[in-house]
Amino acid sequence: MMKTNGFVSAMVLIGFAFLIPVQAGPARNPVIWADVPDVAVIRVGDIYYMSSTTMHMSPGLPIMKSRDLVNWEMLNYAYDRLVENDAMNLENGQSTYGRGSWASCLRYHEGTFYVTTFSSTSGRTHVYRTDDIENGGWEANSFEPSLHDHSLFFDDDGRVYMICSAGDLRLVELEPDLSGIREGGFNDVVIPNASAVADSNIMLPAEGSQMRKINGRYYVMNITWPRGGMRTQIIHRADKITGPYEGRIVLQDQGVAQGCLIDTPDGRWVAMLFQDNGAVGRCPWLVPVKWEDGWPVLGVDGKAPITIDIDDNQEELANIVASDEFDRKPGEALPLAWQWNHNPDNRFWSVGERSGWLRLTTGRVDNDVLSARNMLTQRTFGPVSSATVKIDVSRMKDGDCAGLIALQRRFGFVGVRMDGENKTVVMVSVPPDPPREPGRRPQYRPPEEVESIPLVQSVIYLKIDCDFRDRTDKARFYYSLDGETWTQAGSVLQMTYTLPHFMGYRFGLFNFATKNEGGFVDFDYFHVSYDIGME
Numbered sequence: 001m002m003k004t005n006g007f008v009s010a011m012v013l014i015g016f017a018f019l020i021p022v023q024a025g026p027a028r029n030p031v032i033w034a035d036v037p038d039v040a041v042i043r044v045g046d047i048y049y050m051s052s053t054t055m056h057m058s059p060g061l062p063i064m065k066s067r068d069l070v071n072w073e074m075l076n077y078a079y080d081r082l083v084e085n086d087a088m089n090l091e092n093g094q095s096t097y098g099r100g101s102w103a104s105c106l107r108y109h110e111g112t113f114y115v116t117t118f119s120s121t122s123g124r125t126h127v128y129r130t131d132d133i134e135n136g137g138w139e140a141n142s143f144e145p146s147l148h149d150h151s152l153f154f155d156d157d158g159r160v161y162m163i164c165s166a167g168d169l170r171l172v173e174l175e176p177d178l179s180g181i182r183e184g185g186f187n188d189v190v191i192p193n194a195s196a197v198a199d200s201n202i203m204l205p206a207e208g209s210q211m212r213k214i215n216g217r218y219y220v221m222n223i224t225w226p227r228g229g230m231r232t233q234i235i236h237r238a239d240k241i242t243g244p245y246e247g248r249i250v251l252q253d254q255g256v257a258q259g260c261l262i263d264t265p266d267g268r269w270v271a272m273l274f275q276d277n278g279a280v281g282r283c284p285w286l287v288p289v290k291w292e293d294g295w296p297v298l299g300v301d302g303k304a305p306i307t308i309d310i311d312d313n314q315e316e317l318a319n320i321v322a323s324d325e326f327d328r329k330p331g332e333a334l335p336l337a338w339q340w341n342h343n344p345d346n347r348f349w350s351v352g353e354r355s356g357w358l359r360l361t362t363g364r365v366d367n368d369v370l371s372a373r374n375m376l377t378q379r380t381f382g383p384v385s386s387a388t389v390k391i392d393v394s395r396m397k398d399g400d401c402a403g404l405i406a407l408q409r410r411f412g413f414v415g416v417r418m419d420g421e422n423k424t425v426v427m428v429s430v431p432p433d434p435p436r437e438p439g440r441r442p443q444y445r446p447p448e449e450v451e452s453i454p455l456v457q458s459v460i461y462l463k464i465d466c467d468f469r470d471r472t473d474k475a476r477f478y479y480s481l482d483g484e485t486w487t488q489a490g491s492v493l494q495m496t497y498t499l500p501h502f503m504g505y506r507f508g509l510f511n512f513a514t515k516n517e518g519g520f521v522d523f524d525y526f527h528v529s530y531d532i533g534m535e
Contacts, residue, residue, distance in 0.1 A: 029285045031071075037274050041272045047065060056095070056121075056342055057339035058081055058082070062076075064320075070286065077136070079101075082119060088100065088342055099502075112129050118150060118164075124144055124146055127178045141178070147165075160175070163190070166206065168193060173187060194247065197247035202226055205224065206223070207224075208222055212261055221234075221235050222234050231255040250296055254304055269288075277468075280380055287304050287305075322378070325524075329352050340374065345363055345373045348360070354522050359520050360376075362516075362519050363517055364513070364517050366512045375407070378526075384467050386463060386532045387463065387464050388529070389526050391523050395520050396418040397516045398421075399513055404508070406466065414426070414477035415510075425479050427450045428447050428450065429490065451489055460480070475505070509526065
């Protein structure tokens with residue numbers, strides 16, 4: 001797949017020439033044009049590992065692998081279900097859209113891999129560990145409180161810390177086994193008003209901490225956002241972990257910020273950060289680093305470059321997204337590209353109950369699609385992406401609605417609705433929000449049925465095309481009666497990244513009931529494409 005926005009640097013070319021044997025062209029930023037935010041990267045030998053945020057999705061806390069920092073593949077997830085409560089289970093009118101688990105920290109220490117995260121949904125700090133990151137089998141423990149945007153750090157003297165919080169950055173000592181905060185251990189603010197190095201008028205206080213010890217000094221990377229400015233990468237350093245720290249801006253360009261420093265096997269350095277990239281989400285950027293007077297200098301002449309002088313012979317996103325024929329046996333795992341929207345109710349979905357099909361059964365009555373259990377999702381991706389499904393709707397019940405969605409708070413979907421014994425193809429979308437009045441909370445418009453078309457057959461094909469080029473962020477919806485001739489349904493959706501969901505758009509397969517539970521639909525396949533057939 002095409003990769004966008006990167007840089008040209010002879011330093012990077014020399015530093016990474018050993019990583020890839022054959023070139024198909026220079027890599028480009030973002031190195032993953034999809035929603036992979038809050039990146040944390042480590043190197044073990046000549047292999048890089050990365051964790052990121054998927055919030056309310058289940059399973060969650062994805063772990064990825066790369067040999068060149070450009071092409072990544074999914075390995076596993078740190079957890080299957082973060083916590084069991086009404087919010088994560090979409091029960092009793094509760095949800096955890098935009099919450100779940102946030103920015104993680106990935107570490108390797110004395111033969112063990114650790115990935116940690118925190119959650120307002122659970123109110124806890126979560127620790128996962130394994131000695132086999134390639135195959136997972138993560139052991140979990142958690143403790144209170146939820147340490148915001150923390151960075152796990154193992155010091156040379158055997159003590160273990162997390163640096164956390166926003167604005168005033170606090171260093172908290174943990175028990176050696178990471179079972180909780182150490183009683184009587186160090187616990188104090190070590191970098192007060194960390195954003196001050198960027199500006200005195202701040203919209204987003206310094207957060208997203210990532211701590212490393214390099215050549216005997218402690219370095220803490222953070223993001224901040226001056227009012228009227230952009231997301232900005234700052235760093236602080238100290239000779240002692242408890243300070244005092246001095247800081248500076250290290251990158252202020254195109255909003256590329258928040259991430260970590262990484263050294264290559266031959267001793268060179270880069271930073272993996274991310275950029276808000278419109279409706280597709282927050283996308284990882286790889287930025288070159290050089291050192292001057294003990295400070296990392298990010299970018300080329302202060303810029304995060306577009307093309308990267310690393311040979312890139314991979315055109316697509318490996319297994320980060322994946323077509324699926326649903327041709328596995330009952331009980332076999334879904335491909336890693338799939339995540340459920342919130343915790344699934346495993347009683348009401350199956351693969352293999354009908355050979356070669358995914359079955360979604362309604363287990364309760366819901367008011368709308370955002371409340372529906374067992375919505376199965378994958379990332380959309382840029383520059384363009386398309387998803388197509390074949391669906392059998394013959395066993396729907398009165399009031400059921402099933403189909404294919406472009407999922408965000410301002411969603412759009414094409415699907416089939418059952419009214420009595422009559423089936424209708426419908427296109428539904430959420431219109432733009434009304435202007436926000438000063439001093440009042442934002443008002444959200446409800447979804448609208450844009451078009452409906454009578455349907456007399458039981459098998460139908462549905463498709464969504466997404467165009468993220470130049471942040472146009474348009475989604476178009478289609479249906480077909482034979483899988484060959486397509487008709488556009490409804491209107492074009494202007495996709496919008498919103499904070500209530502805090503996630504890039506996802507393709508989702510859904511089925512929900514508004515009157516009677518127990519109806520089901522079967523999906524024969526889910527196909528993704530890197531082409532929407534426009535040019």
